[in-house]
Amino acid sequence: MPRLALTTNYAVAHAAKDSDVDVIAAYPITPSTPAAEKLAEFAANGEIDAEYIHVESEHSAASALVGASAVGARTFTVTASQGLIYMSEVLYIASGLRLPIVLGVASRALSAPLSIWGDMHDIAVLRDAGIVTYFVSSAQEAYDTVIQAFKVAEDPRVHLPAIVDYDGFVLSHVTEPVETLEKEEVLKFIPKKITWNTLNPKNPISMGTVGEPDWYYEFKYQQQVAMENALKVAEEVDEEFGKVFGRKYGVVEPFMMEDAEVALLAYGAHAGTARVAVERARKEGIKVGLVRLKLWRPFPVPHLKKLFDGISVVGVLDRAMSLGAPRQGPVALDLMAMYASDPSSAPKMASYTIGIGQRDVRVEDILYIINQLAEFAKGKEIPERTIPIGLRE
Protein backbone atom coordinates (compact mmCIF):
# COMPACT_ATOMS: atom_id res chain seq x y z
CA MET A 1 0.00 0.00 0.00
CA PRO A 2 1.54 3.33 -1.01
CA ARG A 3 1.60 5.85 1.86
CA LEU A 4 1.01 9.28 0.37
CA ALA A 5 0.77 12.82 1.74
CA LEU A 6 -2.70 13.95 0.66
CA THR A 7 -5.31 16.47 1.63
CA THR A 8 -8.78 15.06 2.22
CA ASN A 9 -9.86 16.65 -1.07
CA TYR A 10 -7.17 14.67 -2.87
CA ALA A 11 -7.90 11.56 -0.82
CA VAL A 12 -11.53 11.46 -2.00
CA ALA A 13 -10.39 12.08 -5.60
CA HIS A 14 -7.99 9.13 -5.26
CA ALA A 15 -10.76 6.99 -3.77
CA ALA A 16 -13.06 7.75 -6.72
CA LYS A 17 -10.22 6.92 -9.12
CA ASP A 18 -9.43 3.67 -7.33
CA SER A 19 -13.16 2.81 -7.32
CA ASP A 20 -12.99 3.03 -11.14
CA VAL A 21 -15.87 5.47 -11.49
CA ASP A 22 -17.36 5.75 -14.98
CA VAL A 23 -18.83 9.25 -14.93
CA ILE A 24 -17.87 12.37 -12.97
CA ALA A 25 -19.77 15.63 -13.31
CA ALA A 26 -18.58 18.45 -11.10
CA TYR A 27 -18.78 22.21 -10.79
CA PRO A 28 -16.03 23.79 -8.71
CA ILE A 29 -16.87 25.40 -5.38
CA THR A 30 -14.65 26.22 -2.42
CA PRO A 31 -13.52 24.24 -0.42
CA SER A 32 -14.17 21.16 -2.60
CA THR A 33 -12.54 22.63 -5.74
CA PRO A 34 -9.16 20.85 -5.41
CA ALA A 35 -11.00 17.50 -5.41
CA ALA A 36 -12.84 18.42 -8.64
CA GLU A 37 -9.55 19.61 -10.17
CA LYS A 38 -7.69 16.46 -9.18
CA LEU A 39 -10.41 14.29 -10.72
CA ALA A 40 -10.23 16.37 -13.92
CA GLU A 41 -6.47 15.86 -13.95
CA PHE A 42 -6.87 12.08 -13.53
CA ALA A 43 -9.37 12.03 -16.41
CA ALA A 44 -7.23 14.25 -18.67
CA ASN A 45 -4.12 12.16 -18.02
CA GLY A 46 -5.92 8.92 -18.69
CA GLU A 47 -5.26 7.74 -15.12
CA ILE A 48 -8.95 7.07 -14.87
CA ASP A 49 -11.21 5.71 -17.61
CA ALA A 50 -14.10 8.05 -16.86
CA GLU A 51 -16.24 10.54 -18.69
CA TYR A 52 -15.70 13.92 -16.97
CA ILE A 53 -18.68 16.09 -17.78
CA HIS A 54 -18.05 19.83 -17.53
CA VAL A 55 -21.33 21.33 -16.41
CA GLU A 56 -22.58 24.87 -15.90
CA SER A 57 -23.84 24.38 -12.33
CA GLU A 58 -24.15 21.95 -9.46
CA HIS A 59 -27.79 21.40 -10.39
CA SER A 60 -26.59 20.19 -13.79
CA ALA A 61 -23.82 18.11 -12.21
CA ALA A 62 -26.34 16.19 -10.13
CA SER A 63 -28.70 15.92 -13.13
CA ALA A 64 -25.95 14.51 -15.34
CA LEU A 65 -25.15 11.92 -12.71
CA VAL A 66 -28.80 10.93 -12.38
CA GLY A 67 -28.81 10.23 -16.13
CA ALA A 68 -25.50 8.38 -16.01
CA SER A 69 -26.45 6.32 -12.97
CA ALA A 70 -29.81 5.51 -14.56
CA VAL A 71 -27.98 3.75 -17.40
CA GLY A 72 -25.73 1.85 -15.00
CA ALA A 73 -22.62 4.02 -14.63
CA ARG A 74 -20.71 4.23 -11.36
CA THR A 75 -20.94 7.96 -10.65
CA PHE A 76 -19.20 10.48 -8.42
CA THR A 77 -19.10 14.20 -7.71
CA VAL A 78 -17.82 16.65 -5.13
CA THR A 79 -19.35 19.86 -3.92
CA ALA A 80 -19.99 22.08 -0.89
CA SER A 81 -22.20 24.75 0.60
CA GLN A 82 -24.42 26.64 -1.91
CA GLY A 83 -23.44 24.02 -4.48
CA LEU A 84 -24.83 21.20 -2.37
CA ILE A 85 -28.10 22.96 -1.64
CA TYR A 86 -28.38 23.89 -5.33
CA MET A 87 -28.05 20.16 -6.02
CA SER A 88 -30.57 19.28 -3.36
CA GLU A 89 -33.59 19.35 -5.69
CA VAL A 90 -31.96 16.73 -7.90
CA LEU A 91 -30.55 14.71 -4.99
CA TYR A 92 -34.02 14.11 -3.61
CA ILE A 93 -34.83 12.75 -7.09
CA ALA A 94 -31.69 10.57 -7.13
CA SER A 95 -32.81 9.03 -3.85
CA GLY A 96 -36.39 8.56 -5.03
CA LEU A 97 -35.11 6.90 -8.21
CA ARG A 98 -32.91 4.72 -5.98
CA LEU A 99 -29.68 5.59 -7.79
CA PRO A 100 -26.38 4.78 -6.02
CA ILE A 101 -24.59 8.07 -6.76
CA VAL A 102 -21.72 8.83 -4.34
CA LEU A 103 -20.76 12.39 -3.40
CA GLY A 104 -17.90 13.91 -1.49
CA VAL A 105 -18.99 17.02 0.38
CA ALA A 106 -16.39 19.42 1.83
CA SER A 107 -18.82 20.96 4.28
CA ARG A 108 -18.97 24.74 4.36
CA ALA A 109 -21.17 27.44 5.85
CA LEU A 110 -24.16 28.87 3.98
CA SER A 111 -24.71 32.49 2.98
CA ALA A 112 -25.57 35.09 4.22
CA PRO A 113 -23.28 36.49 5.39
CA LEU A 114 -20.98 35.04 2.76
CA SER A 115 -18.57 32.56 4.29
CA ILE A 116 -16.22 30.32 2.36
CA TRP A 117 -15.25 28.62 5.64
CA GLY A 118 -16.29 25.35 7.12
CA ASP A 119 -19.26 24.23 9.15
CA MET A 120 -22.06 21.73 8.55
CA HIS A 121 -25.02 23.89 7.63
CA ASP A 122 -24.90 22.57 4.08
CA ILE A 123 -25.12 18.87 4.90
CA ALA A 124 -27.79 19.60 7.52
CA VAL A 125 -30.07 20.74 4.67
CA LEU A 126 -29.74 17.29 3.06
CA ARG A 127 -30.54 15.46 6.29
CA ASP A 128 -34.00 14.34 5.18
CA ALA A 129 -33.22 13.65 1.51
CA GLY A 130 -32.88 9.87 1.76
CA ILE A 131 -29.11 9.85 1.33
CA VAL A 132 -26.77 7.61 3.33
CA THR A 133 -24.58 10.18 5.07
CA TYR A 134 -21.16 9.62 6.62
CA PHE A 135 -19.02 12.04 8.61
CA VAL A 136 -15.28 11.38 8.54
CA SER A 137 -12.48 12.61 10.77
CA SER A 138 -9.33 12.14 8.68
CA ALA A 139 -8.12 11.98 5.09
CA GLN A 140 -7.50 8.24 5.48
CA GLU A 141 -11.03 7.69 6.70
CA ALA A 142 -12.40 9.79 3.82
CA TYR A 143 -10.53 7.62 1.33
CA ASP A 144 -11.73 4.39 2.92
CA THR A 145 -15.29 5.64 3.34
CA VAL A 146 -15.77 6.66 -0.31
CA ILE A 147 -14.98 3.05 -1.26
CA GLN A 148 -17.32 1.73 1.45
CA ALA A 149 -20.03 4.18 0.32
CA PHE A 150 -20.11 2.66 -3.18
CA LYS A 151 -20.59 -0.79 -1.67
CA VAL A 152 -23.39 0.37 0.62
CA ALA A 153 -25.13 2.48 -2.06
CA GLU A 154 -25.01 -0.31 -4.65
CA ASP A 155 -26.20 -3.01 -2.23
CA PRO A 156 -29.63 -4.29 -3.42
CA ARG A 157 -30.95 -3.86 0.13
CA VAL A 158 -30.12 -0.14 -0.07
CA HIS A 159 -29.94 1.42 -3.57
CA LEU A 160 -29.67 4.99 -2.32
CA PRO A 161 -27.17 7.78 -2.93
CA ALA A 162 -24.41 8.22 -0.36
CA ILE A 163 -22.49 11.25 0.85
CA VAL A 164 -19.07 11.25 2.47
CA ASP A 165 -19.00 14.53 4.36
CA TYR A 166 -15.67 16.06 5.44
CA ASP A 167 -15.11 19.40 7.17
CA GLY A 168 -14.22 22.16 4.73
CA PHE A 169 -10.63 23.38 5.20
CA VAL A 170 -10.14 21.75 8.60
CA LEU A 171 -10.03 18.43 6.70
CA SER A 172 -10.35 19.32 3.02
CA HIS A 173 -7.14 21.37 2.93
CA VAL A 174 -5.00 19.52 5.50
CA THR A 175 -2.16 17.40 4.14
CA GLU A 176 -1.72 14.15 6.08
CA PRO A 177 -0.76 10.51 5.50
CA VAL A 178 -3.09 8.30 3.47
CA GLU A 179 -2.47 4.68 2.54
CA THR A 180 -4.08 4.16 -0.82
CA LEU A 181 -5.08 0.83 -2.34
CA GLU A 182 -4.54 -0.66 -5.77
CA LYS A 183 -7.51 -0.40 -8.10
CA GLU A 184 -7.53 -4.18 -8.58
CA GLU A 185 -7.96 -4.87 -4.86
CA VAL A 186 -10.59 -2.13 -4.54
CA LEU A 187 -12.55 -3.62 -7.44
CA LYS A 188 -12.46 -7.02 -5.78
CA PHE A 189 -14.15 -5.34 -2.82
CA ILE A 190 -16.62 -3.35 -4.95
CA PRO A 191 -17.00 -5.28 -8.22
CA LYS A 192 -18.46 -3.37 -11.16
CA LYS A 193 -21.89 -4.91 -11.29
CA ILE A 194 -25.12 -3.11 -12.07
CA THR A 195 -27.38 -4.17 -9.22
CA TRP A 196 -29.97 -1.40 -9.58
CA ASN A 197 -32.80 -0.81 -12.09
CA THR A 198 -31.48 0.88 -15.21
CA LEU A 199 -32.75 2.18 -18.51
CA ASN A 200 -31.92 -0.56 -20.98
CA PRO A 201 -33.43 -0.92 -24.46
CA LYS A 202 -33.40 -4.72 -24.08
CA ASN A 203 -35.55 -4.49 -21.01
CA PRO A 204 -37.40 -1.18 -21.23
CA ILE A 205 -38.73 0.48 -18.08
CA SER A 206 -39.90 3.97 -17.18
CA MET A 207 -38.21 6.03 -14.49
CA GLY A 208 -39.43 9.13 -12.75
CA THR A 209 -43.08 8.69 -13.57
CA VAL A 210 -45.93 10.34 -11.70
CA GLY A 211 -46.64 8.91 -8.26
CA GLU A 212 -50.34 9.43 -7.83
CA PRO A 213 -51.87 9.51 -4.35
CA ASP A 214 -52.47 5.74 -4.43
CA TRP A 215 -48.73 5.00 -5.00
CA TYR A 216 -46.47 7.87 -3.86
CA TYR A 217 -46.66 6.87 -0.18
CA GLU A 218 -45.43 3.34 -0.88
CA PHE A 219 -42.42 4.67 -2.79
CA LYS A 220 -41.46 6.96 0.09
CA TYR A 221 -41.94 4.14 2.58
CA GLN A 222 -39.61 1.93 0.57
CA GLN A 223 -36.93 4.63 0.79
CA GLN A 224 -37.35 4.57 4.56
CA VAL A 225 -37.01 0.77 4.61
CA ALA A 226 -33.89 1.08 2.46
CA MET A 227 -32.48 3.60 4.94
CA GLU A 228 -33.16 1.23 7.82
CA ASN A 229 -31.43 -1.56 5.88
CA ALA A 230 -28.46 0.73 5.24
CA LEU A 231 -27.53 0.69 8.93
CA LYS A 232 -26.90 -3.05 8.90
CA VAL A 233 -25.30 -2.94 5.45
CA ALA A 234 -22.94 -0.11 6.48
CA GLU A 235 -21.83 -2.17 9.46
CA GLU A 236 -21.30 -5.29 7.36
CA VAL A 237 -19.37 -3.35 4.73
CA ASP A 238 -17.12 -1.74 7.37
CA GLU A 239 -16.47 -5.16 8.95
CA GLU A 240 -15.57 -6.65 5.59
CA PHE A 241 -13.38 -3.64 4.73
CA GLY A 242 -11.57 -4.19 8.01
CA LYS A 243 -10.99 -7.87 7.26
CA VAL A 244 -9.67 -7.19 3.77
CA PHE A 245 -7.71 -3.96 4.27
CA GLY A 246 -7.06 -3.84 8.01
CA ARG A 247 -8.88 -0.59 8.79
CA LYS A 248 -12.38 -0.26 10.20
CA TYR A 249 -14.27 2.47 11.95
CA GLY A 250 -17.72 1.30 13.04
CA VAL A 251 -20.88 3.36 12.48
CA VAL A 252 -20.09 4.93 15.83
CA GLU A 253 -16.65 4.97 17.42
CA PRO A 254 -16.43 4.92 21.23
CA PHE A 255 -13.38 6.25 23.04
CA MET A 256 -12.84 5.74 26.80
CA MET A 257 -16.52 4.91 27.23
CA GLU A 258 -16.08 1.76 29.37
CA ASP A 259 -16.26 3.49 32.76
CA ALA A 260 -17.45 6.92 31.61
CA GLU A 261 -19.97 8.88 33.68
CA VAL A 262 -20.41 11.74 31.23
CA ALA A 263 -19.89 11.62 27.48
CA LEU A 264 -19.43 13.74 24.40
CA LEU A 265 -21.14 12.97 21.11
CA ALA A 266 -19.15 14.58 18.28
CA TYR A 267 -18.52 14.15 14.58
CA GLY A 268 -16.12 15.16 11.84
CA ALA A 269 -12.74 16.77 12.38
CA HIS A 270 -13.55 18.23 15.78
CA ALA A 271 -14.21 14.74 17.16
CA GLY A 272 -10.41 14.42 16.93
CA THR A 273 -9.87 17.52 19.05
CA ALA A 274 -12.53 16.20 21.45
CA ARG A 275 -10.54 12.99 21.78
CA VAL A 276 -7.47 14.96 22.88
CA ALA A 277 -9.62 16.90 25.37
CA VAL A 278 -11.06 13.65 26.78
CA GLU A 279 -7.54 12.28 27.33
CA ARG A 280 -6.59 15.46 29.20
CA ALA A 281 -9.76 15.53 31.29
CA ARG A 282 -9.17 11.91 32.27
CA LYS A 283 -5.78 12.95 33.68
CA GLU A 284 -7.64 15.48 35.79
CA GLY A 285 -9.85 12.69 37.09
CA ILE A 286 -13.04 13.41 35.14
CA LYS A 287 -14.66 10.18 33.99
CA VAL A 288 -15.56 11.33 30.49
CA GLY A 289 -15.84 9.37 27.27
CA LEU A 290 -16.41 10.22 23.64
CA VAL A 291 -18.64 8.74 20.99
CA ARG A 292 -17.78 9.76 17.47
CA LEU A 293 -20.78 9.66 15.16
CA LYS A 294 -19.56 8.24 11.86
CA LEU A 295 -22.88 7.48 10.22
CA TRP A 296 -25.50 10.22 10.49
CA ARG A 297 -28.14 8.83 8.12
CA PRO A 298 -29.39 6.30 8.94
CA PHE A 299 -28.98 7.31 12.59
CA PRO A 300 -27.40 4.42 14.53
CA VAL A 301 -29.98 4.31 17.32
CA PRO A 302 -29.23 0.87 18.85
CA HIS A 303 -25.47 1.55 18.91
CA LEU A 304 -25.88 4.90 20.64
CA LYS A 305 -28.42 3.55 23.13
CA LYS A 306 -26.01 0.82 24.11
CA LEU A 307 -23.08 3.20 24.50
CA PHE A 308 -25.06 5.77 26.49
CA ASP A 309 -26.65 3.18 28.78
CA GLY A 310 -25.83 4.31 32.33
CA ILE A 311 -24.27 7.61 31.22
CA SER A 312 -25.42 10.51 33.34
CA VAL A 313 -25.06 13.43 30.88
CA VAL A 314 -24.29 13.52 27.16
CA GLY A 315 -22.97 16.72 25.59
CA VAL A 316 -23.70 16.88 21.87
CA LEU A 317 -21.29 18.97 19.81
CA ASP A 318 -23.02 20.19 16.66
CA ARG A 319 -21.51 22.23 13.81
CA ALA A 320 -24.82 23.51 12.41
CA MET A 321 -27.82 25.38 13.77
CA SER A 322 -31.38 24.28 13.15
CA LEU A 323 -32.82 27.74 13.69
CA GLY A 324 -35.94 27.86 15.80
CA ALA A 325 -35.91 24.17 16.72
CA PRO A 326 -36.18 23.07 20.40
CA ARG A 327 -32.40 22.68 20.30
CA GLN A 328 -30.23 24.12 17.54
CA GLY A 329 -27.98 21.14 16.95
CA PRO A 330 -29.34 18.73 14.35
CA VAL A 331 -27.68 15.73 15.98
CA ALA A 332 -28.87 16.89 19.40
CA LEU A 333 -32.41 16.83 17.99
CA ASP A 334 -31.86 13.28 16.75
CA LEU A 335 -30.64 12.23 20.17
CA MET A 336 -33.70 13.77 21.85
CA ALA A 337 -36.00 11.95 19.42
CA MET A 338 -34.13 8.69 19.96
CA TYR A 339 -35.30 8.50 23.58
CA ALA A 340 -38.81 9.89 23.01
CA SER A 341 -40.60 6.56 23.45
CA ASP A 342 -38.53 5.53 26.48
CA PRO A 343 -37.44 8.68 28.36
CA SER A 344 -36.61 6.73 31.52
CA SER A 345 -33.58 5.19 29.78
CA ALA A 346 -32.31 8.56 28.51
CA PRO A 347 -29.22 10.31 29.82
CA LYS A 348 -29.58 14.01 30.47
CA MET A 349 -28.54 15.95 27.40
CA ALA A 350 -26.77 19.25 26.83
CA SER A 351 -26.66 20.67 23.30
CA TYR A 352 -23.65 22.71 22.16
CA THR A 353 -22.76 24.44 18.89
CA ILE A 354 -19.07 24.64 17.98
CA GLY A 355 -17.04 25.69 14.95
CA ILE A 356 -19.80 27.72 13.29
CA GLY A 357 -18.40 29.54 10.24
CA GLN A 358 -15.09 27.88 11.15
CA ARG A 359 -14.57 29.59 14.47
CA ASP A 360 -11.57 27.61 15.64
CA VAL A 361 -12.27 24.85 18.15
CA ARG A 362 -9.50 24.40 20.70
CA VAL A 363 -8.89 21.62 23.17
CA GLU A 364 -9.59 24.22 25.88
CA ASP A 365 -13.08 24.82 24.43
CA ILE A 366 -13.91 21.15 24.75
CA LEU A 367 -12.37 20.94 28.22
CA TYR A 368 -14.73 23.78 29.21
CA ILE A 369 -17.64 21.67 27.93
CA ILE A 370 -16.42 18.57 29.74
CA ASN A 371 -16.16 20.48 33.02
CA GLN A 372 -19.67 21.78 32.50
CA LEU A 373 -20.95 18.23 31.89
CA ALA A 374 -19.34 17.12 35.14
CA GLU A 375 -21.26 19.90 36.95
CA PHE A 376 -24.50 18.92 35.22
CA ALA A 377 -23.88 15.35 36.39
CA LYS A 378 -23.67 16.65 39.96
CA GLY A 379 -27.07 18.27 39.59
CA LYS A 380 -26.42 21.73 38.20
CA GLU A 381 -29.33 22.68 35.98
CA ILE A 382 -28.86 22.20 32.23
CA PRO A 383 -30.01 25.21 30.18
CA GLU A 384 -33.20 24.76 28.15
CA ARG A 385 -31.30 25.89 25.07
CA THR A 386 -28.23 25.18 23.02
CA ILE A 387 -25.01 26.45 24.58
CA PRO A 388 -22.86 28.37 22.04
CA ILE A 389 -19.10 27.86 22.34
CA GLY A 390 -16.75 30.69 21.38
CA LEU A 391 -19.58 33.11 20.67
CA ARG A 392 -19.53 36.82 21.55
CA GLU A 393 -23.06 37.23 22.93
Added chain:
Amino acid sequence: MSLIEIRWHGRGGQGAVTASEIVAKAAISQGKYAQAFPSFGVERRGAPVEAFTRIDDKPIYIRSKIYEPDIIVVLDPTLLGPQLAQGLKENGLAIVNTDKSPDEVRKLLGRDDVRVAVVDATKIALETLKRPIVNTAILGAFVKVTGLVDLEKVLEAVKEKVPPRTVEANLLAVKRAYEEVVAG
Protein backbone atom coordinates in the same frame (compact mmCIF):
# COMPACT_ATOMS: atom_id res chain seq x y z
CA MET B 1 9.18 11.64 19.74
CA SER B 2 6.14 13.50 21.00
CA LEU B 3 4.03 16.02 19.10
CA ILE B 4 5.98 18.91 17.54
CA GLU B 5 4.02 21.96 16.42
CA ILE B 6 5.39 24.42 13.88
CA ARG B 7 3.93 27.77 12.87
CA TRP B 8 5.05 29.43 9.63
CA HIS B 9 4.90 33.19 9.12
CA GLY B 10 5.32 34.73 5.70
CA ARG B 11 3.68 36.94 3.16
CA GLY B 12 1.41 35.76 0.34
CA GLY B 13 3.64 34.62 -2.54
CA GLN B 14 6.68 33.61 -0.48
CA GLY B 15 5.61 30.00 -0.25
CA ALA B 16 4.98 29.52 3.48
CA VAL B 17 2.09 27.13 2.78
CA THR B 18 4.19 25.08 0.36
CA ALA B 19 7.04 24.94 2.90
CA SER B 20 4.64 23.68 5.59
CA GLU B 21 3.49 20.96 3.19
CA ILE B 22 6.99 19.94 2.12
CA VAL B 23 8.00 19.34 5.74
CA ALA B 24 4.84 17.26 6.31
CA LYS B 25 5.41 15.33 3.11
CA ALA B 26 9.01 14.59 4.07
CA ALA B 27 7.94 13.45 7.56
CA ILE B 28 5.22 11.22 6.10
CA SER B 29 7.65 9.66 3.64
CA GLN B 30 9.85 8.82 6.66
CA GLY B 31 6.93 6.90 8.16
CA LYS B 32 5.89 9.60 10.62
CA TYR B 33 2.48 11.17 11.08
CA ALA B 34 2.04 14.80 10.08
CA GLN B 35 -0.46 17.50 9.27
CA ALA B 36 0.12 20.63 7.21
CA PHE B 37 -2.45 23.32 6.64
CA PRO B 38 -2.80 26.97 5.71
CA SER B 39 -4.56 29.52 7.89
CA PHE B 40 -7.51 29.28 5.47
CA GLY B 41 -7.82 32.98 4.88
CA VAL B 42 -8.50 34.70 1.59
CA GLU B 43 -4.94 34.80 0.30
CA ARG B 44 -3.46 37.97 -1.16
CA ARG B 45 0.05 38.47 -2.45
CA GLY B 46 2.07 40.45 0.06
CA ALA B 47 -0.34 40.12 2.98
CA PRO B 48 0.86 38.32 6.13
CA VAL B 49 0.01 34.60 6.04
CA GLU B 50 0.34 31.76 8.50
CA ALA B 51 0.68 28.05 7.90
CA PHE B 52 0.98 25.15 10.30
CA THR B 53 2.71 21.77 10.50
CA ARG B 54 2.41 19.05 13.13
CA ILE B 55 4.73 16.03 13.30
CA ASP B 56 4.49 13.02 15.60
CA ASP B 57 5.36 9.32 15.74
CA LYS B 58 1.71 8.59 16.58
CA PRO B 59 -1.53 9.47 14.78
CA ILE B 60 -2.46 13.14 15.29
CA TYR B 61 -6.05 13.85 16.32
CA ILE B 62 -6.05 17.53 17.24
CA ARG B 63 -7.58 19.79 14.54
CA SER B 64 -7.24 23.29 15.95
CA LYS B 65 -4.78 25.89 14.74
CA ILE B 66 -1.46 26.04 16.56
CA TYR B 67 -1.32 28.49 19.45
CA GLU B 68 1.71 27.28 21.42
CA PRO B 69 4.24 26.24 18.81
CA ASP B 70 7.53 24.51 19.53
CA ILE B 71 8.99 26.19 16.46
CA ILE B 72 8.18 29.31 14.47
CA VAL B 73 9.61 29.86 11.00
CA VAL B 74 9.69 33.43 9.73
CA LEU B 75 10.03 33.82 5.97
CA ASP B 76 9.83 37.60 5.88
CA PRO B 77 12.10 39.71 8.11
CA THR B 78 9.72 42.70 7.95
CA LEU B 79 7.21 40.70 10.00
CA LEU B 80 9.57 40.38 12.98
CA GLY B 81 7.98 41.66 16.15
CA PRO B 82 6.70 40.45 19.52
CA GLN B 83 3.38 39.29 17.99
CA LEU B 84 5.19 36.59 15.99
CA ALA B 85 6.55 34.94 19.11
CA GLN B 86 3.12 34.82 20.72
CA GLY B 87 2.66 31.45 22.36
CA LEU B 88 6.12 30.22 21.33
CA LYS B 89 7.16 27.81 24.04
CA GLU B 90 9.90 28.64 26.48
CA ASN B 91 13.17 27.40 24.98
CA GLY B 92 11.26 27.13 21.69
CA LEU B 93 12.98 27.78 18.39
CA ALA B 94 12.62 30.65 15.93
CA ILE B 95 14.07 30.08 12.46
CA VAL B 96 14.26 33.42 10.71
CA ASN B 97 15.11 34.70 7.25
CA THR B 98 17.20 37.74 8.11
CA ASP B 99 20.63 39.31 7.78
CA LYS B 100 20.58 40.09 11.52
CA SER B 101 22.22 38.09 14.31
CA PRO B 102 20.33 35.71 16.62
CA ASP B 103 20.64 38.21 19.48
CA GLU B 104 19.21 41.03 17.40
CA VAL B 105 16.29 38.77 16.40
CA ARG B 106 15.64 37.86 20.05
CA LYS B 107 15.42 41.56 20.81
CA LEU B 108 12.94 42.14 17.95
CA LEU B 109 10.85 39.19 19.13
CA GLY B 110 10.95 40.54 22.67
CA ARG B 111 11.95 37.10 23.99
CA ASP B 112 15.20 36.12 25.67
CA ASP B 113 13.97 32.61 26.53
CA VAL B 114 13.95 31.23 22.99
CA ARG B 115 16.54 29.77 20.65
CA VAL B 116 17.08 31.53 17.33
CA ALA B 117 18.56 30.37 14.04
CA VAL B 118 19.14 32.84 11.23
CA VAL B 119 19.81 32.53 7.53
CA ASP B 120 19.75 35.15 4.78
CA ALA B 121 17.25 33.21 2.68
CA THR B 122 16.36 36.26 0.58
CA LYS B 123 19.96 36.60 -0.55
CA ILE B 124 20.16 32.88 -1.29
CA ALA B 125 16.86 32.93 -3.21
CA LEU B 126 17.92 35.94 -5.28
CA GLU B 127 21.22 34.25 -6.15
CA THR B 128 19.78 30.82 -6.96
CA LEU B 129 16.21 31.40 -8.15
CA LYS B 130 16.73 35.04 -9.15
CA ARG B 131 13.46 35.75 -7.35
CA PRO B 132 12.70 36.48 -3.67
CA ILE B 133 10.76 33.24 -3.13
CA VAL B 134 12.40 32.11 0.06
CA ASN B 135 10.50 29.00 1.11
CA THR B 136 12.91 26.41 -0.22
CA ALA B 137 15.93 28.21 1.20
CA ILE B 138 14.36 28.44 4.66
CA LEU B 139 13.67 24.69 4.45
CA GLY B 140 17.41 24.01 4.29
CA ALA B 141 17.83 25.92 7.53
CA PHE B 142 14.85 24.12 9.07
CA VAL B 143 16.31 20.69 8.29
CA LYS B 144 19.73 21.57 9.66
CA VAL B 145 18.66 23.09 12.97
CA THR B 146 15.66 20.89 13.83
CA GLY B 147 16.77 17.48 12.55
CA LEU B 148 13.06 16.60 12.38
CA VAL B 149 13.18 15.47 8.76
CA ASP B 150 15.94 14.11 6.54
CA LEU B 151 17.54 16.41 3.99
CA GLU B 152 17.12 13.75 1.30
CA LYS B 153 13.37 13.47 1.92
CA VAL B 154 12.99 17.24 1.85
CA LEU B 155 14.88 17.45 -1.45
CA GLU B 156 12.58 14.76 -2.89
CA ALA B 157 9.49 16.63 -1.72
CA VAL B 158 10.85 19.91 -3.15
CA LYS B 159 11.33 18.20 -6.52
CA GLU B 160 7.67 17.17 -6.55
CA LYS B 161 6.30 20.50 -5.36
CA VAL B 162 8.15 23.19 -7.35
CA PRO B 163 7.72 24.00 -11.07
CA PRO B 164 9.92 21.61 -13.13
CA ARG B 165 12.15 24.31 -14.64
CA THR B 166 13.03 25.63 -11.16
CA VAL B 167 13.94 22.28 -9.58
CA GLU B 168 17.75 22.65 -9.77
CA ALA B 169 17.74 26.22 -8.45
CA ASN B 170 15.41 25.25 -5.59
CA LEU B 171 17.51 22.26 -4.59
CA LEU B 172 20.57 24.50 -4.58
CA ALA B 173 18.71 27.01 -2.37
CA VAL B 174 17.89 24.27 0.16
CA LYS B 175 21.48 23.02 0.25
CA ARG B 176 22.99 26.49 0.57
CA ALA B 177 20.74 27.44 3.48
CA TYR B 178 21.53 24.09 5.09
CA GLU B 179 25.20 25.13 5.05
CA GLU B 180 24.78 28.82 5.88
CA VAL B 181 22.28 28.78 8.74
CA VAL B 182 23.63 30.13 12.05
CA ALA B 183 22.12 29.01 15.35
CA GLY B 184 22.63 30.97 18.54
